[in-house]
Amino acid sequence: MMASPSSQPSGKVLRRLEETAFHNITLRSLPVDSETKNFVRQVHGAVFSLVDPTPVERPRLVSASRSVLEDLLGISFEETKRPDFAEFFCGNKVLQGARPAAHCYCGHQFGNFAGQLGDGATMYLGEVRNPSGERWEIQYKGAGKTPFSRSADGRKVLRSSLREFLCSEHMNALGVPTTRAGTLVTSDSKVVRDIFYSGDPIMERCTVITRIAKTFIRFGSFEIFKPEDPVTGRGGPSVGRIDILTALTNFVLRMFYPHLLASGGSSESRERDVPVWEPGGKSEQMQRQKEKGEHMGEEVYARLLGEVAERTGKLVALWQCVGWCHGVLNTDNMSIVGDTIDYGPYGFMETTSKQYVCNGSDDSGRYSYGKQAEMCRWNVKKLGEALMPLLSSVDAVTSALSRFDESFEKTYNETMALKLGFSVPPSGTKGGACVSEGVKELVKEWVEAMERTGADFTATFRAACLFETAAERAKSPSGSSVASLSADELADRILETCASPVQMAENNKPPFDLPKLAMLQRLAVVHPEVIAQFGLDASKLGEMEQQVQEWMELKGRDPDGKRSEDEKIWRDVIKKYEQTIVSEGAPEFAQRSTEIKRRNPKMVLRNHILQEAIEKAEAGDFGAVGALLEVCTNPFEDSIEEKYCTPKSPDADPLIVT
Structure with missing residues (x-):
């Protein structure tokens, strides 16, 4: 029954x-x-x-x-x-x-x-x-x-x-x-x-x-x-099965991009419109596709590629804005509808660094945090190449790559502006034009300061919710808000999250083996076609050598000297932040603080937090998983316990994820 x-x-x-x-x-x-x-x-x-x-x-x-x-x-x-x-x-x-x-x-x-x-x-x-x-x-x-x-x-x-x-x-x-x-x-x-x-x-x-x-x-x-x-x-x-390529592409169009088709329609009607694939020989299938008029025209397929590129650009921009690194951005790990897909050796960045690599198997740093947009763009190009039998012209691919760039820049600029408490008016303009040049310049300097000082990505952005300008504090009846920080206090709060020279060297250690780099450099002179098989060229080898030099410099830095430099960097940037809040007419402190909290999580799934839950689950304690699920699905709440928000101890062994 x-x-x-x-x-x-x-x-x-x-x-x-x-x-x-x-x-x-x-x-x-x-x-x-x-x-x-x-x-x-x-x-x-x-x-x-x-x-x-x-x-x-x-x-x-x-x-x-x-x-x-x-x-x-x-x-x-x-x-x-x-x-x-x-x-x-x-x-x-x-x-x-x-x-x-x-x-x-x-x-x-x-x-x-x-x-x-x-x-x-x-x-x-x-x-x-x-x-x-x-x-x-x-x-x-x-x-x-x-x-x-x-x-x-x-x-x-x-x-x-x-x-x-x-x-x-x-x-x-x-x-x-x-x-x-x-x-x-x-x-x-x-x-x-x-x-x-x-x-x-x-x-x-x-x-x-x-x-x-x-x-x-x-x-x-x-x-x-x-x-x-x-x-x-x-x-x-x-290879050569254009009939299947056509059917697959049309299926994606009808089911997930119906607005690109003149027919549109409800989900149920779209499903009724999708042709049923009938088994048969190759020639029969191709003839059947022709009879049904399955080739929808190059313009439709070009629009599809463009929208996939736009969604992908937006997706990777959002990754950058939460400090998340995928780790394995191969073309088989890229969703056709712009979703994050296939969670493997991912990681939320703690010490801010463009060179952050979360995948212990990524010897060349190809999929580092700072290269994610470049790699996703490359993947869009490969998708365009795969669709060429339906497009015939490379113009569609070129146009799609431009849409990727525009989408990435717009999403990144708008999201970062919101993370720092600035208002972003609704706009359909390209390239993030609705974010002022002043705010974009501040965002650039803020992120550069995080990188130069090794500040904790999540904690630094969240700390901005407490910042009250001098003018706002002067207007407060009590002289200052209890739950706010002055410019100097905010700088001190952020400095607490900044990595030591040893930590920065560890976090920026080149992911590749140094003897291997030397071998590849020698090989590049004699047989450049061989290193191409590893996805490398002379330019990339030069970047890798630069990483080694920067790493050596980090290892030799004096801790006290770094602290003094970090303090100056952050006091200058926060002064710029205060000036920009005033010049851009940002919301008042109470509203700004609320908005910053809405845009910046108090906690993210740091690897050491995950590892604790894994170890407990492997020992049979599943309650720890449920507790972490509750916290990580409400990551913006002020009430989250500090144990879920604390960066990895500098004395802890590094966690390697493959």
Whole structure:
């Protein structure tokens, strides 16, 4: 007997697990591999391969996001109390109507085309429509092998899964577009992992998270059609299949960018308009596409590329404004709808540095904090190249890159201005023109001061909420507000967060091996084509050498001398801040303070905070995960305990994430 939906006091109509209705339009609209056996292989002429999850022993729920389950999926949070709940969210049982499948995609990894990659540890389950009519795709991550697992086991462990689960929800709370995470389920099944690639493997618990997004289609999805790469010698598994490229691109347009089409329409009508992919020979499929008039015209595809570029520019600007580093910005880790996707060795920057590298495997610093915009722009260019069979002219790519630049600059300038308490009038102008030159100059100097002094990124911006100008303090009946800081007091507060020379040297230590750099420099003289295979050239090697020189200088700095220099830097910048508040007519202190708190989190998921939760969870204390989830999904609250906000102790061993 079908249970009736549960009705909540808020008026939301929520469902039991058995009432979750899957639509699975993605599998109906795109080609699925005819081979149904699950073994590692090159998947030709298909976008998905059907798979089955591999069961785990004694699964149990570590944590779940009420927001995801109820607001996105329409599933009552009370369902998490069911004895069999974890079984459905680890793959031991599959929700009725779900159809697990692995997505085929390629990617440029660290600048080089890697050929077929695909969902080696994730599985599409299908799409559900919640009671509000929104459509969401659900995935397992860590549920076992797929045709794309290569030499891996298709598993994820508690350590990495907990990091992705928490950061997905944290980034959403920070206002950054992101995929979401609904559940975190661990088990007694174990796999071998060599965490630091040091030859010291350990056994870790198999863990599965449920990921949710509008779609998990990514830039690399469009690279399965790429011909053999002249550098790596690798090509996509579906070279020449323009029919599939057309169907995939049209699907993305209809489902996620309907405003670019004349038809538009509701979500339901758009789904009805998406052609069903019918199995058949290549020529039959291409003929069928022609009969349906599937090529929508170069202008439509150019608009799509431009909007993807714009969303991507906005996304990376928001990363920069919260001090977040992705770590693996390959084309296969870039969402086609502009979401943060695939949380791996990410990190929230503590000591401010453009050279901050969160990925212990990024030997060249390619994906450092300061290079994220450049790398995302490069990825947009690669997406444009993948779409060239539908565009025919490079003008569309050039235009898209300009839109990326404009979107990044506008979002960065506006967000940084708001973080410092300035008003930003609504504007559709390009390049952040609604932010005055005076405010932009202040932002530039403020960030440069943070870099030069090694100030803590999050704490420094948050401290600005306490700053009251001399004129404002003079007007206060008591002479000054109790909960405010003068210019000198703000400088002292920020100076407390600044790194010592030893800390700065540690945080700015080049991520690459110095003997390796010397070898590459010699090789660049004789065989420049060889270093190109590592995504390097003479210019990049010069940048790397400059990093080494700066690092050596940092190591030799005198602590007292640095403190004196830092003090002068911050007193000068705060004086400029005070002058700009007056000259720009910024809101009065009370309003400005409130707005700064709304824009600057009190806490972010620092690696050492995450590590504490991981260690407790691995010991069976799941309560610590729930407590951290509560805090990191409300990161702006004044009431957050200081233990969640404190930077890593300078005496603590460095945490390496790979």
